[in-house]
Amino acid sequence: MTxxxxxxxxxxxxxxxxxxxxxxxxxxxxxxxxFAVTEDESVPQEKRMYVLDMFPxxxxxxxxxxxxxxxTATDIYCRYLRMNGYNVLHPMGFxxxxxxxxxxxxxxxxxxxxxxxxxxENFRKQIKSLGFSYDWNREVSTHSSDYYRWTQWIFxxxxxxxxxxxxxxxxxxxxxxxxxxxxxxVKDGKCERCGTVVVRKNIRQWVLxxxxxADKLLSDLDTLEWPESVKAMQQNWIGRSxxxxxxxxVDGLDAELEVYTTRPDTLFGATYMVVxxxxxxxxxxxxKEQESAVNxxxxxxxRKSDLERTDLAKDKTGVFSGSxxxxxxxxxxxxxxxxxxxxxxxxxxxIMAVPAHDTRDWEFAKKFDLPIIEVLKSEINVQEAxxxxxxxxxxxxxxxxxxxxDAIKAMLAWLEDKKVGTKAINYKLRxxxxxxxxxxxxxxxxxxxxxxxxxxxxxxxxxxxxPEVTSYEPSxxxxxxxxxxxxxxxxxxxxxxGKAKRETNTMPQWAGSxxxxxRYLDPKNSEAFVSKEKEQYWMPVxxxxxxxxxxxxxxxxxxxxxKVLFDLGxxxxxxxxxxxxxxxxxxxxxxxxxxxxxVPTDMVEETEPDVFVEKATGExxxxxxxxxxxxxxxxxxxxxxxxxxGADSMRMYExxxxxxxxxxxxxxxxxxxxxxxxxxxxxxxxxxxxxxEAPSKELNKLLHKTIKKVTYDTSSLxxxxxxxxxxxxxxxxxxxxxxxxxxxxxxxxxxxxYVPHLAEELWQQMGxxxxxxxxxxxxxxxxFTVDEExxxxxxxxxxxxxxxxxxxxxxxxxxxxxxxxxxxxIGWLEGKTIVKEIVVPDKLVNIVxx
RNA sequence: GCCGAAAUGGUGAAAUUGGUAGACACAAGGGACUUAAAAUCCCUUGACCGUAAGGUCGUGCGGGUUCAAGUCCCGCUUUCGGCACCA
Numbered sequence: 015m016t017x018x019x020x021x022x023x024x025x026x027x028x029x030x031x032x033x034x035x036x037x038x039x040x041x042x043x044x045x046x047x048x049f050a051v052t053e054d055e056s057v058p059q060e061k062r063m064y065v066l067d068m069f070p071x072x073x074x075x076x077x078x079x080x081x082x083x084x085x086t087a088t089d090i091y092c093r094y095l096r097m098n099g100y101n102v103l104h105p106m107g108f109x110x111x112x113x114x115x116x117x118x119x120x121x122x123x124x125x126x127x128x129x130x131x132x133x134x135e136n137f138r139k140q141i142k143s144l145g146f147s148y149d150w151n152r153e154v155s156t157h158s159s160d161y162y163r164w165t166q167w168i169f170x171x172x173x174x175x176x177x178x179x180x181x182x183x184x185x186x187x188x189x190x191x192x193x194x195x196x197x198x199x200v201k202d203g204k205c206e207r208c209g210t211v212v213v214r215k216n217i218r219q220w221v222l223x224x225x226x227x228a229d230k231l232l233s234d235l236d237t238l239e240w241p242e243s244v245k246a247m248q249q250n251w252i253g254r255s256x257x258x259x260x261x262x263x264v265d266g267l268d269a270e271l272e273v274y275t276t277r278p279d280t281l282f283g284a285t286y287m288v289v290x291x292x293x294x295x296x297x298x299x300x301x302k303e304q305e306s307a308v309n310x311x312x313x314x315x316x317r318k319s320d321l322e323r324t325d326l327a328k329d330k331t332g333v334f335s336g337s338x339x340x341x342x343x344x345x346x347x348x349x350x351x352x353x354x355x356x357x358x359x360x361x362x363x364x365i366m367a368v369p370a371h372d373t374r375d376w377e378f379a380k381k382f383d384l385p386i387i388e389v390l391k392s393e394i395n396v397q398e399a400x401x402x403x404x405x406x407x408x409x410x411x412x413x414x415x416x417x418x419x420d421a422i423k424a425m426l427a428w429l430e431d432k433k434v435g436t437k438a439i440n441y442k443l444r445x446x447x448x449x450x451x452x453x454x455x456x457x458x459x460x461x462x463x464x465x466x467x468x469x470x471x472x473x474x475x476x477x478x479x480x481p482e483v484t485s486y487e488p489s490x491x492x493x494x495x496x497x498x499x500x501x502x503x504x505x506x507x508x509x510x511x512g513k514a515k516r517e518t519n520t521m522p523q524w525a526g527s528x529x530x531x532x533r534y535l536d537p538k539n540s541e542a543f544v545s546k547e548k549e550q551y552w553m554p555v556x557x558x559x560x561x562x563x564x565x566x567x568x569x570x571x572x573x574x575x576x577k578v579l580f581d582l583g584x585x586x587x588x589x590x591x592x593x594x595x596x597x598x599x600x601x602x603x604x605x606x607x608x609x610x611x612x613v614p615t616d617m618v619e620e621t622e623p624d625v626f627v628e629k630a631t632g633e634x635x636x637x638x639x640x641x642x643x644x645x646x647x648x649x650x651x652x653x654x655x656x657x658x659x660g661a662d663s664m665r666m667y668e669x670x671x672x673x674x675x676x677x678x679x680x681x682x683x684x685x686x687x688x689x690x691x692x693x694x695x696x697x698x699x700x701x702x703x704x705x706x707e708a709p710s711k712e713l714n715k716l717l718h719k720t721i722k723k724v725t726y727d728t729s730s731l732x733x734x735x736x737x738x739x740x741x742x743x744x745x746x747x748x749x750x751x752x753x754x755x756x757x758x759x760x761x762x763x764x765x766x767x768y769v770p771h772l773a774e775e776l777w778q779q780m781g782x783x784x785x786x787x788x789x790x791x792x793x794x795x796x797x798f799t800v801d802e803e804x805x806x807x808x809x810x811x812x813x814x815x816x817x818x819x820x821x822x823x824x825x826x827x828x829x830x831x832x833x834x835x836x837x838x839x840i841g842w843l844e845g846k847t848i849v850k851e852i853v854v855p856d857k858l859v860n861i862v863x864x
Numbered sequence: 865g866c867c868g869a870a871a872u873g874g875u876g877a878a879a880u881u882g883g884u885a886g887a888c889a890c891a892a893g894g895g896a897c898u899u900a901a902a903a904u905c906c907c908u909u910g911a912c913c914g915u916a917a918g919g920u921c922g923u924g925c926g927g928g929u930u931c932a933a934g935u936c937c938c939g940c941u942u943u944c945g946g947c948a949c950c951a
Contacts, residue, residue: 202948243868247946250867255950275951288951324949360950367951373865374949442950562945603875637875639944670889672877676870677944684876687889690904697904726880735878738888745888748905807884812932814884852931857883862931 030696032660036771040145048787049104049147053551057101064103064552065092066531066591068560068568071109071523072133074118077140078642079650079668079680084559084597086665087674087731089146091557093767094728096147097791103552104147105534107154108134111162112523113191113207116454119486126454126486130157140653144661145770147787152537156526157454161533163477164543165525166459170470172578173460177223178448180468183359184292185447186320187215192488193450194219196522198251198567203321213319217492220449220458220519224574228252228441230588231573239593241675244565251566253442258426260366260435262287262339265347269298271339274361274440277368278429279421281343282410283389284366285379287350288332291315292358299350301336308333308352315354323354330355330378341366342434343425344411353378361440369400376400390418446571448522453486453495455520463507463514472508480520494518527568528575531555531590543584554587562596569594595731598677600668602648604640607633612640614647639679650680662769663689669733669768692772695744695765699776703752714798716746717757721794724764733768740764755780760792807858808833810842826853833859 043049065088070081085106092104115126115133134155141148154161172178186195188205194217199206224231232252235245257276264271271287289296291312300308311333315323332353339350355374356365369379369386376399379386389410392401407413412428413421429435449458459471459478471478481502483495497503497518507514535548569591576590605613605626613628613635621627626635642649655664667688672678709717720743727736743761747753758780766773766786777786801822806829808816816838820829830853833839839861846863853859 201946241869243945246868250947253947253950257951273951277951330949355949355951357950365951372951374951377949440950442947565946670876678876681876681890683890691889693904734876735888738878741888805884809884809932812883812930817884850931852883854883854932858932860883860931 030660030693032662032692032771033657035775036143036145036661039771039774040142042774042785043145043147043787046785047151048785049149050151051101051103051149053548054101061100062103062552063092063095063100063557064531064555065095065557066104066534066555066559067106068558068564069107069109069527069530070137071112071114072130072137073114074129074133076133076136077652079600079652079655080561080597081141082144082652082664083600083668083674084561085141085144085146086668087595087597087733088557088559089144089665090669090728090733090767091731092147093770093787094791096787097763097766097789099790103152103534104149105152105154106141106146106148106150107152107530107534108137108156109523109527109530110134110155110157111455111521111526113452113454116452116486119454125482127157130155130454143653143656144665147770152534154530154533154537156530159477159479160538160540161530162456162526164533165456165521165529166471166476166478167473167543168529168575168579169456169521169525170459170473171582171584172222172575173470175578175582177226177578179221179223181219181221181445181447182216184214184216185219186212187217187492188212191452193452194447194492196447196524196567197444198446198570200320203319203324211319211321215492217451219447220517222446222448222574224446224571225441225443227574227577228254228443230577231443231570234573234577234589238589238591240591241562241594241596244562244569244594244596247565248570251443251570255440255442257438257440258422258429258435259362259438260342260429262342262366264295264299264350265338265340267298267337269295271295271350271364272362273364273366274438275366277371277418277422278425278435279407279410279413279416279418280368280371280389281341281366281425282413283368283370283387284341284348285369285385285387286348286367287339288353288356288365288367288375288378289335289350290356290358290363291352291354293352293363295364296335296352299335299337299352304334304336308335311352318354330374330381332378332382334382342429342432349384351378351382359444360442370396371401373400373402389413446574448525449519450522451488451492451494452520453480453483453488455522456480456525457496458517458519458521460517461505461507461514462517463510463512465512466507466509466514468517469507469509469514475508478516494520496520524568524571528572529579531558531572532579532585546586550586553585554590554592556592558591558594559597560594561599565596595675597674598672599641600650600671601639601677601679602642602646602650603637603679603681604646604648605635606638607635612638612646614645616647642680650682655685659685659689660692660771662692662772666692666737666768670737672734674731674733691741691744692769694748695761695776696772698744698747699758699779702747702750704755704758704780705752707754709754709757713746713753713757715801716743717760718794718798721760721764721792722796722799725791725794728767736764737768740768762786763789763792804856806832806856808836808839809858809860810839811862812860815839815842822856824855826855829853829855829859833861 067085067088092102095102110130115129118129119126186200188195188210190208190210191205195205200212204211232254235248255276257274258278260273262271332351335350335352337350338347341348367375369375370388371390386396387409388396389407390405391408392405394401404418407416407421413424416424426437457478457480459476461469461471463469481499483499486495488495503516503518505514505516532544535552536544539545572590579585580588605618617629618635619627619629626637628635663685667685670688720739723739724736762773762776774786803819804822806818806820807814816836830851848861849864850862
């Protein structure tokens with residue numbers, strides 16, 4: 015074995031004809047519409063299930079192995095539910111607006127629609143080749159005008175509600191993608207998509223008031239069965255904080271400076287103020303003497319990118335404005351500084367600085383030699399470091415002697431009494447920058463009229479179609495390619511009929527995915543985005559499975575839209591996705607040099623078992639786990655796997671690798687093991703005699719235990735352990751030449767959701783004429799699963815010293831007596847005093863000796 | 865720095881409520897079949913000591929609770945994911 019990974023892998027050698035079987039049954043399901051679902055009113059509410067996968071962006075690269083992981087999990091679950099009498103909605107579609115197709119269009123001139131639809135066709139074919147039980151009649155694509163008509167319609171509802179507004183404040187701009195970005199799309203100061211450093215740019219933007227829903231988005235998280243990590247991420251993103259708004263007067267000026275602080279208790283320690291460079295009062299606060307210094311500073315900070323301003327190497331910078339504020343609690347005059355460590359976008363864009371008890375203020379005070387006054391008794395010297403823990407207040411007049419919590423309350427009361435401050439709540443969440451200066455997205459259905467202002471495109475004129483353009487190239491000046499099409503831009507005002515111009519920005523890719531789960535319910539409705547009846551029949555989504563990368567972006571945006579629709583009475587649930595499961599990433603093995611750099615897989619040789627060597631240098635490498643990437647040449651292509659091992663092997667292997675939620679490395683040898691298992695199953699039914707006899711007592715027990723475990727594990731999505739239990743049973747069946755039909759049938763039924771093609775085939779070969787998809791899940795009886803004999807463990811001081819097989823239900827005294835008569839135990843007891851005896855019935859006896 | 869998740873054999877991993885650690889699978893070794901190989905079937909396989917019986921150690925590290933800890937508590941280390949001057 016010289017190839018460490020899967021290239022040139024040993025193709026399975028056997029008779030199991032997966033290719034014919036899989037083609038045959040996929041055709042059967044399609045021709046028989048096996049998975050088409052309707053809103054059958056006779057099915058009670060609790061037997062209706064909506065199981066949803068996050069729909070894919072149809073990229074040119076096609077499906078990767080991560081997609082089938084979640085899809086297989088939901089497919090198994092859906093097939094299991096159907097066999098248990100549930101009416102299951104399980105749809106699939108495509109998130110088909112987006113930049114890659116547009117960038118390809120710029121390069122090649124091919125219309126994004128052409129590329130996208132070709133990719134969708136490929137994706138659909140690939141997804142179908144895995145035998146998933148989707149109701150394909152409900153497929154939606156976000157780029158089709160039938161679909162985005164309603165995306166535009168929902169936007170108009172938001173607009174009407176005052177939740178969409180135009181903003182001129184600086185936004186995140188990616189100069190490579192030539193478009194504005196939402197805060198959520200900026201990671202480490204860089205564009206999430208392409209890694210370009212984001213700059214601030216002043217362009218007109220459409221913004222959605224997601225902050226209006228901050229409170230609901232936060233509090234309703236409690237009602238969701240979601241991973242705690244995702245809830246935590248959303249909580250952090252929303253970033254609610256409680257504090258106070260305090261008003262400072264400015265000495266000698268008719269101006270007030272309002273600040274937000276979470277620590278009003280430290281007001282006596284405020285030794286200076288800071289306003290952000292963009293603060294509206296900056297000009298007024300700046301005195302003649304300071305003017306040139308301030309202007310220079312404003313210039314410099316305006317030139318900085320967000321990354322430079324917020325980067326970890328946060329060397330504090332700032333400039334004195336020349337003005338002073340009056341601290342309302344003690345009338346002290348404190349200097350007002352301008353510094354870019356204060357952000358204009360949070361709170362009021364101005365702070366009171368308490369260097370003794372805030373690390374950032376402390377750093378700034380040290381750098382500019384500003385006074386540091388201790389107001390909480392600190393365990394360290396506040397001249398040397400900031401003390402940010404709790405303490406007893408000092409130097410604080412009426413707060414002296416109080417701890418942090420009590421002092422905050424006391425100060426809030428004082429501020430409100432004196433009318434110089436109030437309790438205030440702030441959120442880190444910003445409004446959602448919703449317009450993109452690109453072509454391949456939903457046109458925003460608004461018209462700018464010089465007389466009437468911004469007006470809606472009337473609903474009956476939707477969809478507002480995306481016009482054809484000659485060039486897809488964004489202007490880069492902050493206008494989309496649509497701005498260049500005069501005959502499209504120039505229109506008449508729907509209100510006054512006068513000359514007007516269309517909005518030329520388009521919506522971000524997230525728009526379409528904000529509501530696709532609703533369109534699946536009623537995909538062909540031309541009267542409404544979804545009918546009330548169908549919405550009430552299915553919603554909310556009972557199980558939503560997808561990648562953790564959408565923890566804040568898609569899942570926050572979709573919740574926001576859903577809540578707006580809920581408030582408008584258009585949907586009946588406050589939350590769209592009741593239960594969420596993130597599937598883990600499928601990683602791959604990679605090889606690492608001593609300097610931690612990675613070596614592409616094809617440059618590595620396995621010279622002996624588990625010894626990996628770089629071909630070029632002979633350096634011994636460590637095998638590590640890494641993301642699949644083209645450059646490491648460790649990407650697994652699902653098409654190849656399916657053609658060499660079959661869809662059933664692919665499905666079952668991905669479920670057998672480990673728990674659904676954790677990330678795990680792909681190993682083709684492991685896939686081969688699953689293939690072998692399926693081949694063994696095939697041969698079991700081909701070669702062994704299936705009898706009409708009743709199963710033996712032992713076999714019957716194993717059967718019922720297996721059904722119990724597989725049932726329990728399948729319903730709780732623990733597919734890996736369900737599979738291993740089926741393996742145990744198959745291994746057992748292999749020990750005999752024949753086995754009973756009852757066992758044969760139950761096993762095929764359990765295999766059904768996991769390896770549906772193979773199971774259907776075996777089911778048919780056993781003489782059944784009805785598809786396995788219509789058959790009920792096997793049941794077990796608890797009484798057949800209990801062991802009559804148990805192994806009793808005898809321990810001395812908690813260590814196992816002997817074991818004995820006994821009849822179940824032996825009473826404590828008898829068990830203890832038995833232990834004491836055990837030869838080995840006698841030996842261990844010799845010369846010792848028994849201190850304590852513990853008996854756990856049917857489990858163990860533990861004798862404590864001294 | 866803050867928040868979250870995790871750490872178990874050579875590898876992927878099991879272990880309902882604290883009660884036999886390592887199910888199932890991969891890899892490895894041995895055997896059967898074969899002219900041979902592949903495929904298949906059977907056996908062994910946590911480490912160490914021992915001819916064996918058996919013993920000692922063992923779930924990232926250090927403590928603790930308990931008759932008994934992978935599981936509970938305290939303190940740390942490392943890895944992964946997220947956030948990061950949010951006052």
